[in-house]
Amino acid sequence: MWFEVLPGIAFMGVGLFSNGGEEKRVAHYSYQWYLMERDRRVSGVNHDYVSKSLENTD
Secondary structure, X not given: OHHHHHHHHHHHHHHHHOOOHHHOOOOOXXXXXXXXXXXXXXXXXXXXXXXXXXXXXX
């Protein structure tokens, strides 16, 4: 019946609306890892997903 699809919709909804999209950066190559580490150093808060432009760095 129609109510049998409700658990599937709930699982899909949790996956789509859960937080963490900003932390899902994946480094497949060493250059991408280097950029993530650079972003971590530049941000000043030890998180690579906190953006801080190069004009605002001290």
